[in-house]
Amino acid sequence: MNKELRRVSVIVLAMFLALFGSTTVISAIEADNLAAQSNNRRVVLDSYSAQRGAILVEGTPIAYSEPSDDVYRFQRIYSEGEKYSGVTGYFTLNQGSTGLEGSLNQQLSGTANSQFFDQLNAIITGQEPTGASIATTLDAEAQQAAWDAMQGYEGAVVAIEPSTGRILALVSTPGFDPNPLASHITSEVIERYTALDEARPSPLQNRAYGGGQYSPGSTFKIIMTAAALENGYAPDSQFENPATLTLPGTNTQINNPVVGQCSGGGDTVSMATALNLSCNIPYAELAQDLGVDTVADMAEAFGFNSSTQIPMTSTPSRYPRDIDEAQLMLTAFGMSSVRVNALQNAMVVAAVANDGVLMQPTLVDSVIAADLSVLDEFQASELGRPITSATASTLNDMLVDGVSNGAAGGARIDGVAVGGKTGTGENGPGEPFNLWFSGFAPAEDPQVAVSVIVGDGGGRGQQLSGNALAAPIARQVMEAVLNQ
């Protein structure tokens, strides 16, 4: 009987070890993940019990909390709500939180692990606990320029400092006012939320880094050119120059933007000319030569197919690998199933502008505790090196040529060398275009890389091009950064 009893004892011990394990997983290992869940009511209530930290742009609060008379004790206020709505997101009682309010909730509410000693101190001294403030990397003038320029359009602007990854401007339009969503009356919150949720185009969709993605059009040619240069091609590599091209295995004919042969004639055309004039057929041929894996590898090196934390988690831009040759050739000029958001496109030009080094983009400059001690300070970190310095330099020159002498002239700034690429993404017959511009300035020492997407054809269907509408918006943002 004792032998059996010993075995049963082992089973009992195993049962208890399972419980020791499961409780450890919940309270220690998974605790932070669980606290980050949006339906965790305790976290919501906790975040109201302390004075929530502010979100700062150049030292000025754009979101802050003031004492209120009700049970929640503090009211969240957004001073320039709409303009910064793509950055702050909203902070609600019962509909969760988004943006910096959501992703940095623990720091703002003072419950992050880095604030452990402050919490302990608050408990011992009986003082009111206070959350940390977030100083953002945003440039107020660049943000203002981007916001002003995007008025009346659906879309997004993301501007990055190429050498560090600091996000200087992040705008998603239409924006929304987060103030009514911060109401302490839940029925008001729901009413306002429902109205925003049902509005079209949806203000709650973040087009800068979130799910609102667009076909990139010819801006994808930057990645194609990078892939070509990394694989033995040069700017003067020649491609056949027919007026139309029938995609293999289909009856689909593709054209250049200006219908006819690229550059007006000739049996062949160089890659530099094709990029400068944004010709589609040579790039389709290039894609066919490179193959899907080479193109996809380059796209992924720039950040496609994976999300990044800015600290909000971005929606991955998509470059599919399971496509046939005809689809591959369409992706060369941003058609078929490639989908991109403004953040991803800005990362591409930022890497080109930074000698081929892709920096981790971020909105957070520092996390500052209530006693003004710095809990966490921004440190530039490298995300990868998608292209060599030589490739970056060649590509830089080619993109500058596109603005100064080519199809991207709308972004020209007097006395400054600007590099960039336009894009006009098609969404199907009769559907409005996506108008893109991605670029950087000044070319010799880039201070800003910017990507602009205007959806819905800028309200004019298929009449406008990326160069006509998106490039001037990008120019205004770049000017705002450079004029300081």
Add this chain to the structure above:
Amino acid sequence: MSTEAVSTATGLQNLTGVITLKLRTPSRLRNLELGLLLFAIAINAGSFVLVQFGVLGQVEPGMLTASFALAGLALAVHVALRISAPDADPLILPIATVLNGTGLAMIYRLDLAKGFEGWGAASVRQIVWTTLAILIATAVLVALRNYRVLQRFTYVAMFSAIVLLLLPLVPGLARTDDVAAKVWIDVAGFSFQPGEIAKIALGVFFAGYLVQHRDSLAVGGRKLLGMRLPRVRDLGPILLIWAAAMGVLVFQRDLGTSLLYFGLFLVMIYVATGRLSWVLLGLGLFLGGAIIASQTLVYVNSRFTVWLDAFNPQYADGDAYQLVQGIFGIAQGGMVGTGLGQGRPSIVPLAESDFIIASLGEELGLAGLFALLALYLLLVSRGFRIGFAGRDDFGRLLAVGLSFVVALQVFIVIGGVTRVIPLTGLTTPFLAAGGSSLIANWIIAAILLRLSDSVRNQPRLVVGP
């Protein structure tokens, strides 16, 4: 003084020497128990004070008396033990007391949060139940001078278990309100779960039956896959218990209780016969039944879906709400908890009964949960010790059965709350609000104390001076 007188004096001295030795050993155990018990009482009083500071910001003497009442009752049991079972295990009573007190403090804390007072407060009822439970346990302890008489009631125990199990299905007794599991009865305004008491009756029945029939049960039948199967004619009891467990599952919709009874039976038959084939056969039968039940019974099926996919937004605010909010609570507690009265355990439905462990996890943290689990483990190991060291097989089997039932119940409840297994509605022994559970577990404690007394009694210290 003559030499004769001297030798008489030496003889007397020898005699008294033996007597003092005899007395000293048990009283040392009881003194250890008293020390631990005072420690337990101090912890309980501390919990109550902290709860009042945490929720009310001040000490209110009114409810503090509850912890004194529990302390008084526990000390009364201690005195009863000194008189009636001086060799009993010194750890069981302090562990039961501190668990009961911790549960009481948490239930009181939840009442304060919800604004319940008087008879509407679960804590007030819990105090009454605690009093009743400890009085009954003391009566069992004193009345059951010789536990071997229990063996005579083997079949009486079986019938009482069956009757107790069937009670909730009797019209008129069954609680009518819409509770998922039909395991409750209403008697004179009190709700009662007869199944809790049934587990003791089942333990007595299994122990008695298995001691009598272990030899025939251990005889092998055919061999299959290198394992000797039991004989077909011996399959009767296992099939009967299996049918009863499945009956509980189907008609009372209670997966946890069903698992508890069946697990108890399997462990006891294994310990009695030493044949793994019984266990495998039984597990196969139970798993088969449970899988069929999970496919055909909606409520079992939903328990499994909710278990596997709790954080899916589809369930997290619906069927899995309680589970998910409970886990959020434990996570919120972190290492050392928010402190008593400082968290928000009342967000979780049934925070004082099924989910009391989540409430305690939130306010006492991982450290508190580990302490509670360690207490349970210690309690179970004290029971198993009787199983190892006991002199007669009936007592050993009974001790193992009753301790294992505590261990299994802890595993089913806490495992359910922490998503080790699907959540089922059982009470956490000693901690959770609920009279039937308290009474049953205090009776188990009393029987274990009685059994342990006999263990200590065997190798008497009769060494000379």
